[in-house]
Amino acid sequence: MKKFFPFSLVLALSVLCASKSLAFYFSPFVLKLELKKGEIYKQTFIVGNSWSKSIKCAISVSGWELLRSGEVVCETVQKSYSAASWIKIKEVEFNLPSGGEKKIEAEITVPKYASAGDYFASVAVKASILEDIKQKGVTQSVETCFRSALQIHVFGFMPSVKAEVIEFKVIMPEEKEQDIKIFAALKNFSRVHLDARAQVEIRNSAGEIFDRFDLYGAGKNIRGDAFVYPEGIRDFWGSISRPLAEGEYVAEISFVYGSRFQTNKAAINFVVSRELGQKQKEFLTLIVEPELLEIEVSPKSFRTKTVKISNLDFEALEVQIVSQEDWLKVKPDVLKIQPGKTKNCRIEISIFEEVEREGRIFVQPERGKVKEIDVIVKVKEVEKR
Structure with missing residues (x-):
């Protein structure tokens, strides 16, 4: 069974290998599997070259771990939770022409005596591109990299x-x-x-x-x-x-x-x-309630939520409410709040794609600390008939 990672972890994993260019793409980006002991599972990865020249690709497999700091590491991981040795890929080096796309077949074999639990692996594709440097008459190799992060849950008693x-x-x-x-x-x-x-x-x-x-x-x-x-x-x-x-x-x-x-x-x-x-x-002149909005919506839908903003200061405050996301709108976006009073603003959420989203709204008083409203949007799965 396949499942997808929560959006917050996708963001953490996205910094594993930063791309220096959009020379190629690699999918799926992250993947969660639920497998039985001894099961053999075949997974197809797709590599595409959108660069104007041919690229040389090399594939490697490692484990990955999320540290207490929130940092994701791939090399120095706990071996007891690494699924890297379970993954076999036949073709690990190849050339990909401009505009080309290639399917990479991977075989995942869960050991018969694996303990029940979660295991982790990272499949990385590193691409090398020979690029001419204008006006200098030299050629340099530009490398870019993407990773696909896997979590494999092995069934069994725990x-x-x-x-x-x-x-x-x-x-x-x-x-x-x-x-x-x-x-x-x-x-x-x-x-x-x-x-x-x-x-x-x-x-x-x-x-x-x-x-x-x-x-x-x-x-x-x-x-x-x-x-x-x-x-x-x-x-x-x-x-x-x-x-x-x-x-x-x-x-x-x-x-x-x-x-x-x-x-x-x-x-x-x-x-x-x-x-x-x-x-x-x-320092603390405002109270914002709630500071976290968690919303489940259907694709291509529109929702509104009300947020209360209270002035704790001894004088009136002008407050600006700012969203940096095009799918998050605030009305009104400027409020004048008297001391000890509360006013409401309306958060408008527009979702047009079946993708989880996270965003933030800043509540900025003319003096004192800026407050933040976190918005997490989960999209309901649509049943296919």
Whole structure:
């Protein structure tokens, strides 16, 4: 069975091999397979040359791993989760003429005694192009590269998935215009990857809730689920979004992970000084609710969502709401909000293709911290009859 990776991981994998030109293309870009022990699976990759000259192609196979920092590596990976040795490709070097396209046949053989779990491989195509340098009378070789990243889930009995918070701390700012940051690390004790998300709740000593917000998986710039490698660690970061008065507080983090939405929690005490409380009050002038929009839509559809923006400042604020995506529109895009008041804006989402999308909207007050609204759009699968 074939499945596709979530959009956020596709973005992480896209930096594995940066193309210096659009000289050729390679597909599929990422692929997820579910196979049985001992199963032999045949996969076709397609290489195409859109360059004006012939190119020389070389194919290599390695494992890949997502580190706790969110960085993807292909060479120094855990061998226990590498499927590189399972993949055999007969023709690993060939020339491709201008405008040509070639099918590469790969055979994936799952060992009969493989343990159940997730395994990873990367198929890379490196192309060399001889290019004349004008006015110098010399020729140089230009190399460009693309990778196809595979995740193979091997069926079989496994203990229940398990993850735990192994680090959790509150980091106080050193300068006036900085956030109080939250850091946490989640350890995956399972043989399968986990999609995990983290939410933090801030309470005072009386148990009153002052703030609640999501953390980012390290290496991501969008909130939401983060990929945690089998038996790996993933760091998570976030910032307290509301100004806190002087006093004692408790930060409690709750991770939700796995297909059964299991949870793991941790808590830590911290103190906000009078000086820090005043600095945060001057810095954090807006509240935006919600800061994360997750929407499932049908292809070629239009949706709207309402966002509330509140002014925490002691004076009126002019606020600009800016989208850098053509499929995300904001109306109105400028608001004048009186102190202590709230106004709404409407987010318009237009989806014309069957592709998951992630975007960000910036809420910019005339003074104080810029707030962000993350938008994740998932496209419903259309049943074919």
